Amino acid sequence: MFVRYATMEDVDAFVRVVAVVADEAVWIATEPPVDVDAFSARVRTMLADGEALFVLDIAGRIVGTLGLHATHAAGVVSLGMSILEDYRGRGGGRALLIAAIEHARGVGHHKIELEVWPGNERAIGLYDAFGFEVEGVRRDHYRRRDGTLRSSRIMALLL
Ligand SMILES: CC(C)(COP(=O)(O)OP(=O)(O)OC[C@H]1O[C@@H](n2cnc3c(N)ncnc32)[C@H](O)[C@@H]1OP(=O)(O)O)[C@@H](O)C(=O)NCCC(=O)NCCS
Numbered sequence: 001m002f003v004r005y006a007t008m009e010d011v012d013a014f015v016r017v018v019a020v021v022a023d024e025a026v027w028i029a030t031e032p033p034v035d036v037d038a039f040s041a042r043v044r045t046m047l048a049d050g051e052a053l054f055v056l057d058i059a060g061r062i063v064g065t066l067g068l069h070a071t072h073a074a075g076v077v078s079l080g081m082s083i084l085e086d087y088r089g090r091g092g093g094r095a096l097l098i099a100a101i102e103h104a105r106g107v108g109h110h111k112i113e114l115e116v117w118p119g120n121e122r123a124i125g126l127y128d129a130f131g132f133e134v135e136g137v138r139r140d141h142y143r144r145r146d147g148t149l150r151s152s153r154i155m156a157l158l159l
Helices: 006-025 036-048 093-107 121-128
Strands: 002-004 052-058 060-068 078-085 110-116 133-143 148-157
Touching: 002 093, 006 036, 006 052, 006 060, 006 078, 036 052, 052 093, 060 093, 078 093, 093 110, 093 121, 110 121, 121 148
Parallel strands: 078 110
Antiparallel strands: 002 052, 052 060, 060 078, 110 148, 133 148
């Protein structure tokens, strides 16, 4: 298992992982079905803009992704991550997060923020383990395609 920076050659695999995890309709904010062409174009733009994207490779297959995205606050990046179901719980999330934190520190960012569904115990456990702290709750913030409203927890790590 190893983590490396994503390149333009990884865009299809990167998008596939996020689309499959979105299809579960449980864990991430991205709602299915993912518009693969539009999302691929966004990922290419992220790479062209110098955003740090990482892929998790297990046995030659890309099974996980992590992105650090620019925010309106200089030095603060927003984190999103996804691992295919069969490859969770094997330390891949930890490996992706180590790479992301090392990168963020290396380029001089001062903070990584993220949003997580309050019931996502595994993700929250991972972020807790790395020292991310709760900064607040966005109550009934996100209107889902089925019309319901969802709250998210804001967590962040000061670097
Ligand atoms: C969340 C996710 C990235 C974590 O990655 P993972 O590979 O499953 O997690 P790891 O095996 O690396 O576990 C790392 C740490 O997370 C925590 N953790 C893992 N499973 C946990 C669980 N069921 N409950 C609480 N904490 C848990 C532990 O601290 C663990 O460290 P340890 O194994 O040394 O105890 C992954 O499960 C995933 O992609 N889930 C679906 C998508 C998602 O939720 N993305 C995040 C949206 S905010």
